[in-house]
Amino acid sequence: MQIAELSVLLVWAAATALAIALVAFATDLARLSGTRSEARAVARAAREAVAVGAGPTSAGAAYGPGTSDAGPTPVRRRAAGIGMSTTWLGALLLLAAIVLRGIAAGRTPWANMYEFTLVGTFVALAVFLGVNLRRDARFLGAFVAGLGTLFLVLGVNVFYIEAMGVQPALQKYWLVIHVGVAISATGIFTVSFVASALQLLRDGRDSGSPYLASWRWLDSLPTPTALEAQSFRLNAVGFVLWTFTIIGGAIWAEDAWGRYWGWDPKEVWSFVIWVVYAAYLHARTTRGWSGRPAAWFVVVGYACVLFNFTGVNLIFNGKHSYSGL
Amino acid sequence: MREAERAEAEGAEVEREPREAGRAAGGYVPEGISDAFAEGARGVREPAAGGGRPPSGGPSLPSLGWVGALRWIWRQLTSMRVALMLLMLLAVAAVPGSVLPQRNQDQAKVLEYLADNPTAGEWLDRFGFFDVYSSAWFSAIYLLLFVSLVGCILPRSAAHWRALRGRPPRVPSRFGRFPATGTVTSSATPDEVVAAVADHLRGRPWLPTFRVDVAAEQATDTRPAAATVSAERGYLRESGNLVFHLALVGLLVSVATGQLLHYRGQAIVTEGRGFANAVVDYDTFEKGAWFQASSLSPFSMTLDAFESDFASDTVAFGQARDFTAYVTVTEPAGDSHAETVKVNHPLVVDGAKIYLQGNGFAPDITVTDADGEVAFSGRVPFLPEDTMYTSRGVVKVPDVSAGLEQIGLVGYFLPTAVFEEDGTVRSGFPQPTDPLLVLEVYRGDLGLDEGVPQNVYRLDTASLTTSVDETGERVRLLVRPGETVELPDGLGTVSLGAEIPRYVALDLRHDPSLAYVLVFALLALGGLTVSLFTPRRRVWVRATVSDGGSTVVRVAGLARGDDAGLQPEVDRVLAAVPGTHQEG
Numbered sequence: 078m079q080i081a082e083l084s085v086l087l088v089w090a091a092a093t094a095l096a097i098a099l100v101a102f103a104t105d106l107a108r109l110s111g112t113r114s115e116a117r118a119v120a121r122a123a124r125e126a127v128a129v130g131a132g133p134t135s136a137g138a139a140y141g142p143g144t145s146d147a148g149p150t151p152v153r154r155r156a157a158g159i160g161m162s163t164t165w166l167g168a169l170l171l172l173a174a175i176v177l178r179g180i181a182a183g184r185t186p187w188a189n190m191y192e193f194t195l196v197g198t199f200v201a202l203a204v205f206l207g208v209n210l211r212r213d214a215r216f217l218g219a220f221v222a223g224l225g226t227l228f229l230v231l232g233v234n235v236f237y238i239e240a241m242g243v244q245p246a247l248q249k250y251w252l253v254i255h256v257g258v259a260i261s262a263t264g265i266f267t268v269s270f271v272a273s274a275l276q277l278l279r280d281g282r283d284s285g286s287p288y289l290a291s292w293r294w295l296d297s298l299p300t301p302t303a304l305e306a307q308s309f310r311l312n313a314v315g316f317v318l319w320t321f322t323i324i325g326g327a328i329w330a331e332d333a334w335g336r337y338w339g340w341d342p343k344e345v346w347s348f349v350i351w352v353v354y355a356a357y358l359h360a361r362t363t364r365g366w367s368g369r370p371a372a373w374f375v376v377v378g379y380a381c382v383l384f385n386f387t388g389v390n391l392i393f394n395g396k397h398s399y400s401g402l
Numbered sequence: 403m404r405e406a407e408r409a410e411a412e413g414a415e416v417e418r419e420p421r422e423a424g425r426a427a428g429g430y431v432p433e434g435i436s437d438a439f440a441e442g443a444r445g446v447r448e449p450a451a452g453g454g455r456p457p458s459g460g461p462s463l464p465s466l467g468w469v470g471a472l473r474w475i476w477r478q479l480t481s482m483r484v485a486l487m488l489l490m491l492l493a494v495a496a497v498p499g500s501v502l503p504q505r506n507q508d509q510a511k512v513l514e515y516l517a518d519n520p521t522a523g524e525w526l527d528r529f530g531f532f533d534v535y536s537s538a539w540f541s542a543i544y545l546l547l548f549v550s551l552v553g554c555i556l557p558r559s560a561a562h563w564r565a566l567r568g569r570p571p572r573v574p575s576r577f578g579r580f581p582a583t584g585t586v587t588s589s590a591t592p593d594e595v596v597a598a599v600a601d602h603l604r605g606r607p608w609l610p611t612f613r614v615d616v617a618a619e620q621a622t623d624t625r626p627a628a629a630t631v632s633a634e635r636g637y638l639r640e641s642g643n644l645v646f647h648l649a650l651v652g653l654l655v656s657v658a659t660g661q662l663l664h665y666r667g668q669a670i671v672t673e674g675r676g677f678a679n680a681v682v683d684y685d686t687f688e689k690g691a692w693f694q695a696s697s698l699s700p701f702s703m704t705l706d707a708f709e710s711d712f713a714s715d716t717v718a719f720g721q722a723r724d725f726t727a728y729v730t731v732t733e734p735a736g737d738s739h740a741e742t743v744k745v746n747h748p749l750v751v752d753g754a755k756i757y758l759q760g761n762g763f764a765p766d767i768t769v770t771d772a773d774g775e776v777a778f779s780g781r782v783p784f785l786p787e788d789t790m791y792t793s794r795g796v797v798k799v800p801d802v803s804a805g806l807e808q809i810g811l812v813g814y815f816l817p818t819a820v821f822e823e824d825g826t827v828r829s830g831f832p833q834p835t836d837p838l839l840v841l842e843v844y845r846g847d848l849g850l851d852e853g854v855p856q857n858v859y860r861l862d863t864a865s866l867t868t869s870v871d872e873t874g875e876r877v878r879l880l881v882r883p884g885e886t887v888e889l890p891d892g893l894g895t896v897s898l899g900a901e902i903p904r905y906v907a908l909d910l911r912h913d914p915s916l917a918y919v920l921v922f923a924l925l926a927l928g929g930l931t932v933s934l935f936t937p938r939r940r941v942w943v944r945a946t947v948s949d950g951g952s953t954v955v956r957v958a959g960l961a962r963g964d965d966a967g968l969q970p971e972v973d974r975v976l977a978a979v980p981g982t983h984q985e986g
């Protein structure tokens with residue numbers, strides 16, 4: 078069998094592992110939601126007590142560190158354990174697929190949409206697994222694994238092209254740096270998006286949204302504040318990487334295209350993404366905009382990231398037409 | 403919503419702390435910012451300043467005449483809320499430029515769009531939608547944003563400058579409400595505890611962490627005497643933030659300066675020929691408002707050879723792999739040297755960069771007219787239209803002999819001609835393995851005598867006569883290298899040179915601001931990283947002697963923004979307390 082074909086097989090294997098992880102993590106969330114409803118009633122009572130305005134368990138305590146783990150109830154979470162192992166397995170299979178793809182093409186394996194999808198998914202998985210080494214963030218698992226499965230299946234079915242070399246404009250070490258950093262930022266934004274989306278859902282349920290009344294699994298998530306903190310930590314890293322992506326891209330464009338900035342569609346959307354995340358950072362510290370409104374910026378920002386990757390490549394005809402499709 | 407409440411609550415809480423907290427924190431906070439860390443400072447100062455505006459106040463209308471109105475506008479403009487609005491507006495305003503064709507990128511596409519959508523197009527054009535990034539509205543947004551930024555950042559810089567030389571804020575009276583707290587009991591005396599903790603907080607001499615003040619509190623009616631430590635770290639966080647914002651201003655200014663001073667010229671050069679770096683030698687030339695012709699360094703350049711390499715495996719068949727232009731550069735002083743220009747590797751001559759932007763074939767074409775006179779002879783660049791270098795070109799032949807018509811030849815150059823079943827020809831590979839010229843012939847008035855500038859790559863055939871054969875089909879001349887072929891209708895002959903010279907499209911660009919642009923961009927990146935990842939923390943310690951005679955040590959910590967490391971920081975302080983028995 079050819080190396081390139083083996084790589085595709087491994088991608089399918091990774092997608093399968095992630096699909097299993099998705100099911101496992103979802104089972105875990107469903108189980109937790111049973112055990113957590115009680116805890117939630119207690120927490121609500123406590124919160125109301127705070128609102129009345131007494132005691133050292135002030136609102137500030139909920140913002141302190143240590144609240145990001147899901148809570149004190151010791152539940153056996155076998156399903157989550159299975160989810161973690163299969164996610165590890167999926168990540169390793171995907172890594173092997175990426176390496177083989179690089180060998181087959183004889184270059185860095187991130188020069189077109191298919192490869193970008195593989196590597197971006199891998200980074201998202203790696204970030205998720207990495208965060209879990211330091212604190213319990215398994216509640217993100219169902220969504221990270223779900224998005225990962227979706228991306229891999231889309232990648233193979235829609236974006237796939239044969240492994241081959243690249244045209245002269247791409248032959249530079251900046252391919253490794255600029256694109257590599259862009260993919261890392263995208264992977265990180267994927268995980269922070271999940272955290273912010275969950276924050277919005279949980280916040281909506283806590284404030285009594287009728288649409289979310291039946292979504293009991295939301296109760297087993299950390300507080301919206303803890304989710305926001307988690308999302309921010311990732312977004313901060315993602316934003317710095319994105320800034321570097323743009324600067325690196327400009328330096329490269331200066332050599333490859335003869336200008337560092339030319340408002341090419343890809344450049345426009347990278348700029349839009351940057352401004353949206355900058356607005357997010359400002360919103361967080363602006364009175365009346367922190368919390369829920371700020372989280373919407375993350376959702377919008379991530380939508381722009383996805384559009385920049387898919388729409389801009391496929392619809393607009395710019396200089397970044399390297400998808401090979 | 404709950405977050406905002408929290409911020410208010412914390413602000414209010416810190417407000418009750420000693421007044422010095424305000425001065426040490428540096429004071430200035432932009433209108434509308436929500437920041438418990440700095441807000442404490444504000445809470446302290448404002449009542450002293452005699453009321454002031456309500457901290458969370460929405461726009462309150464001015465009642466002070468136009469000076470007041472101006473001040474009100476300025477305050478709004480430099481508020482966080484307006485900065486946020488402007489950022490959102492900027493993001494939205496940038497989008498149409500990626501959807502609609504833009505003049506500075508593709509003039510032809512804009513014309514096409516205008517032709518297809520006459521009404522909408524005209525209105526869009528009127529509002530600058532085909533020049534979004536130089537339009538009045540786009541410029542207004544980012545200029546306002548930068549005014550806002552400067553108005554916001556300058557006072558903050560001044561405050562930070564003072565804060566840098568300030569001391570940590572004094573120990574608050576109560577620790578209860580801080581996000582991270584801890585208590586231990588120690589057998590050491592309060593002074594020993596404080597000395598050890600201060601030592602720990604200061605860090606190593608070569609890597610200081612906290613700025614530390616040690617003090618003593620006298621006993622009062624309500625509380626016993628105590629030894630205290632107040633410490634603060636992470637001044638660099640605000641420094642980074644300011645560097646970042648100021649670097650953005652620097653970036654904008656240097657980009658704008660570059661726009662004013664830059665020039666860019668395009669030249670098509672065929673093998674064996676050259677060009678001089680002078681405005682007249684460029685096919686197109688574009689320059690900034692402050693450009694001076696004297697900034698064109700008078701060097702010249704010859705294209706000695708051009709080499710290209712294409713993939714020939716089945717997967718990537720015909721894909722470009724490498725382009726190299728071999729050139730000789732002659733400096734103004736007269737000495738010359740050989741150089742290469744490649745994609746991604748521009749050649750730098752006297753600060754100007756020369757880019758290899760395109761390449762193609764420029765066949766040598768000679769046309770003799772009906773009288774046998776040579777009416778045209780020269781290399782004609784054909785523009786590639788696909789990856790196999792199917793290239794389109796035009797030959798405009800003037801009327802050199804009296805009484806003859808002008809001749810236009812339009813057609814394709816195919817580096818590797820492949821004949822299809824149906825008689826059509828196409829190019830099968832980008833390299834000249836079997837070159838063929840395919841031409842149609844027109845005659846009439848090409849407008850060559852009017853002296854009107856014309857696009858050399860286009861022939862308007864509307865008013866011309868087409869040569870047809872007996873069946874009424876357009877005549878299609880096939881010419882191979884070294885051949886001479888009769889033109890139809892006795893117009894004369896056309897011949898193709900045996901060698902097919904290559905041409906390169908070179909872009910020459912000079913922008914004196916590049917180094918500044920890069921430096922400011924990197925400063926912004928560095929400042930941003932420092933400001934996002936430097937923890938800014940305050941730690942306070944109070945050690946008192948309890949009734950039982952042991953020393954009770956209380957520690958509180960406050961951080962700016964989310965800081966998962968705050969409690970560990972407090973825990974480390976607790977661990978540094980000497981003589982501890984048990985944790986509280």
Ligand code: HEM
Binds near residue numbers: 479482485554930933
């Ligand atoms: C070109 C427009 C701007 C961009 C791209 C931008 C970007 C940023 C970024 C990325 C941060 C994050 C740093 C951090 O969170 O510590 C930040 C922080 C900040 N920006 Fe801006 N900014 C812009 C304009 C403004 C303006 C107009 C103001 C004032 C009205 C402003 C005030 C601030 C303040 C006060 C902070 C610090 C927030 C804090 O204290 O944590 N910025 N800015």
